[in-house]
Amino acid sequence: MPSRQVPVLSRRDVTDAAIGLIERDGLGALTMRRLAAELGCAPMSLYTHVRSRDDLVDAIVDRLIEQLDLHEVPAETWDSAVRRTLGSYRDLAVRSPAAFELLALAPYDTSPVAPHLANVLTGLEHAGLDAEQARQILGIVDAYASGFLVVWARSRARAAQGADGRGDDGQDAGIASMRHLDMFDEGLDALIAGLDATLVRHA
Structure with a gap:
């Protein structure tokens, strides 16, 4: 039986998926479990890229600042x-x-x-x-x-x-x-x- 392929993720992938989740379902939907489901990975694997939910929020803010394009x-x-x-x-x-x-x-x-x-x-x-x-x-x-x-x-x-x-x-x-x-x-x-x-x- 073939093993399930685990997606190769980056911090940017996690951040962009989090923004997409927020835009679709609202800020209240942002949990590590929901985000992991969005990315098709185990919740614990997210901690390779973000240390905590607070760190995830900082990463989102950082990404939004990048998108200001100043x-x-x-x-x-x-x-x-x-x-x-x-x-x-x-x-x-x-x-x-x-x-x-x-x-x-x-x-x-x-x-x-x-x-x-x-x-x-x-x-x-x-x-x-x-x-x-x-x-x-x-x-x-x-x-x-x-x-x-x-x-x-x-x-x-x-x-x-x-x-x-x-x-x-x-x-x-x-x-x-x-x-x-x-x-x-x-x-x-x-x-x-x-x-x-x-x-x-x-x-």
Whole structure:
């Protein structure tokens, strides 16, 4: 009787399968047992590639940061750097709305997030901000983007589960429109204008 062929996996394979599982079944579905079933392997074999579920989450966050695709020519101005960075966040939320929450809500001092934020800060300084301005502006725009996009992603998931014509949860369409991505871009325009007036030009 032929032996069962065990798939040859890498950490990237495990991470990508985890993201796919989250996008299909939600964050609550992410367990080592479910992921092993997804990959066709024994649960214990996953620990060759990830030390624990927390390490798996870090690997997912690291992979999502890679997918932001921010390795471009440095921006000429700080506001264009902010727009490019937050535009990449928005696009990632559209592609992977369920998994995006793991990145958006990850603590700043975790190993995948800290170097990513340091790179963004460096880009803002190269674009003309001093170190304190860059730190303040990144903190503010990140809080805006994370909050908006997590709510948008959760609202989209609820709508996909079934909603009437009035918007998700039966809310008025005008209220539901506050969660549209067009509103994200409008809010970003207003935020940048306010930051320019209060933290950049004022200084």
